[in-house]
Amino acid sequence: MDFSPIFENYPLFLEGLVNTTKLVVSALAIGLLIAVPLAILRTSRNPLVNGPVWAFTYFFRGTPLLVQIFMIYYGLGQLQFVIELSQDWTFLRDAYWYALLAFTLNTAAYTTEIIRGAIEGTPYGEVEAARACGMSKSQTYRRVILPSAFRRALPAYSNEVIFMLHGSVLASVITIVDLLGAARIINSRYLAPYEAFLSVAAIYLCFTFLIVGGFKLLENRWFAHLRPREQTTGKKQTQPA
Amino acid sequence: MDELFERLPFILDGAVITVAVSLVSAVVALVLGLLTATAKLSRSRLARAVATVYTTVIRGVPDLVLMLLIFFGGQLLVNHIAYEWFGYEDYIDVNAFIAGTLTIGFIFGAYMGETFRGAILSVPVGLLEAGYAYGMSKRQVFFRILIPQMMRHALPGIGNNWLVLMKTTALVAIIGLNEMVFRAGQSGGATREPFVYYLVVAVIFLIFTTVSILGLRLAEKHYSAGVRRA
Numbered sequence: 108m109d110f111s112p113i114f115e116n117y118p119l120f121l122e123g124l125v126n127t128t129k130l131v132v133s134a135l136a137i138g139l140l141i142a143v144p145l146a147i148l149r150t151s152r153n154p155l156v157n158g159p160v161w162a163f164t165y166f167f168r169g170t171p172l173l174v175q176i177f178m179i180y181y182g183l184g185q186l187q188f189v190i191e192l193s194q195d196w197t198f199l200r201d202a203y204w205y206a207l208l209a210f211t212l213n214t215a216a217y218t219t220e221i222i223r224g225a226i227e228g229t230p231y232g233e234v235e236a237a238r239a240c241g242m243s244k245s246q247t248y249r250r251v252i253l254p255s256a257f258r259r260a261l262p263a264y265s266n267e268v269i270f271m272l273h274g275s276v277l278a279s280v281i282t283i284v285d286l287l288g289a290a291r292i293i294n295s296r297y298l299a300p301y302e303a304f305l306s307v308a309a310i311y312l313c314f315t316f317l318i319v320g321g322f323k324l325l326e327n328r329w330f331a332h333l334r335p336r337e338q339t340t341g342k343k344q345t346q347p348a
Numbered sequence: 349m350d351e352l353f354e355r356l357p358f359i360l361d362g363a364v365i366t367v368a369v370s371l372v373s374a375v376v377a378l379v380l381g382l383l384t385a386t387a388k389l390s391r392s393r394l395a396r397a398v399a400t401v402y403t404t405v406i407r408g409v410p411d412l413v414l415m416l417l418i419f420f421g422g423q424l425l426v427n428h429i430a431y432e433w434f435g436y437e438d439y440i441d442v443n444a445f446i447a448g449t450l451t452i453g454f455i456f457g458a459y460m461g462e463t464f465r466g467a468i469l470s471v472p473v474g475l476l477e478a479g480y481a482y483g484m485s486k487r488q489v490f491f492r493i494l495i496p497q498m499m500r501h502a503l504p505g506i507g508n509n510w511l512v513l514m515k516t517t518a519l520v521a522i523i524g525l526n527e528m529v530f531r532a533g534q535s536g537g538a539t540r541e542p543f544v545y546y547l548v549v550a551v552i553f554l555i556f557t558t559v560s561i562l563g564l565r566l567a568e569k570h571y572s573a574g575v576r577r578a
Contacts, residue, residue: 165554166550166554169515169553169554169557169558170515170550170553170554170557171515171516171517171518171519171529171553172515173518173519173521173522173529174518174529174532174546174549174550174553175550177529177532177533177542177546178542178543178546178547178550181536181542181543181546182542182543182546182547183543185540185541185542185543186543272410273409273410273411274410275410276410276412276413277412279412280412280522287410287412287413287416290413290416291416294416294420298424300416300417300420300421300423300424301417301421301424304413304416304417304420304421305417307413308409308413308414308417311408311409311410311413312405312408312409315407315408315409316408
């Protein structure tokens with residue numbers, strides 16, 4: 108194996124790294140922003156409110172991300188008004204925005220269900236206590252339900268972040284040069300599949316470990332009150348099995 | 349609209365291929381998963397290490413990267429071996445169906461392995477000991493007691509993996525297997541209405557998902573026979 112094509116073309120991989128990071132981070136951030144209100148609507152008992160949100164999450168969680176990307180990139184890009192719009196706004200011709208839209212909607216759907224589950228897992232006593240303190244509905248959400256729901260959602264959300272990182276490779280299918288896109292260019296130029304794909308596989312693996320480690324740190328912080336109290340009591344307690 | 353109905357059988361034929369890819373890779377994944385779980389729970393340190401590396405690496409790398417690696421790399425490797433060892437000079441094309449199912453099976457074997465490991469651990473040892481006490485061989489205990497007993501715990505995990513696996517099969521369109529996503533692309537290109545064809549495929553996927561969920565519910569009921577709900 109000869110890895111010199113990889114090192115010679117490191118700017119290409121750097122570009123890919125930047126694109127992957129930009130896509131993943133912005134899709135996750137926007138997706139989370141959309142998901143919180145949707146999750147609250149999803150817990151509503153009114154079927155007219157929770158139905159549309161259910162349909163949205165069911166569609167985006169039940170179909171492959173690849174099909175969603177194709178629908179948005181080829182489908183939306185073909186609509187007459189989008190074509191007319193892209194006369195003025197040339198950025199609409201860039202595949203990047205279509206990928207971002209697809210990723211955002213996809214991660215919003217998954218995150219909505221994660222947060223919904225966490226909201227529904229709120230112990231009723233907490234809500235009751237907030238009511239008893241005279242908090243309004245929005246105050247209850249802001250001060251009591253959402254903070255504790257986020258905490259409970261964290262482990263599932265870390266999986267979603269990894270899923271999004273892994274899903275982002277599909278951007279390379281619609282001509283975006285992300286990390287995998289760079290590897291595909293190198294492979295077609297040098298016929299070096301092992302070198303190209305193994306090196307990006309290693310990079311993705313590192314990213315995954317970074318995310319896992321980062322969430323561990325977050326969990327340590329947010330779940331500090333749930334940790335066994337060995338350190339504070341001074342003497343070591345034996346945990347009952 | 350007429351065109352859509354004319355092309356629908358073409359897409360549906362592709363849907364059959366999608367189902368075939370899903371089923372074959374699920375079988376590969378189940379077998380690999382069982383092997384991995386047994387390796388992870390075995391006394392041999394080597395087996396445990398191999399299984400751990402396998403599940404960690406596979407679950408840390410995007411599936412498309414692995415698929416392209418196996419498809420393009422495997423192609424090179426097969427031709428290299430054929431030429432160097434057997435003196436075969438013609439070019440061998442690696443079948444996209446085989447490359448796709450093997451890759452997907454290989455990836456989901458890692459996920460299934462984790463599922464099975466947890467499920468096996470939740471089977472009370474006493475049940476297995478009872479089997480040995482009756483004079484059953486290791487094999488018999490494995491197939492008659494361990495598998496039916498752990499299925500109840502493994503089914504939710506298997507179900508989730510199956511749902512994800514089915515959606516992952518869309519990726520084989522990228523390596524050129526003419527399943528339904530690939531065919532939707534062709535039809536969409538020919539008719540200049542890609543949105544409609546991808547929407548049709550999305551709906552077919554939704555139907556598959558829904559049917560699977562219903563089927564899994566039945567299976568869970570079957571394997572939970574005799575268990576009281578709290």
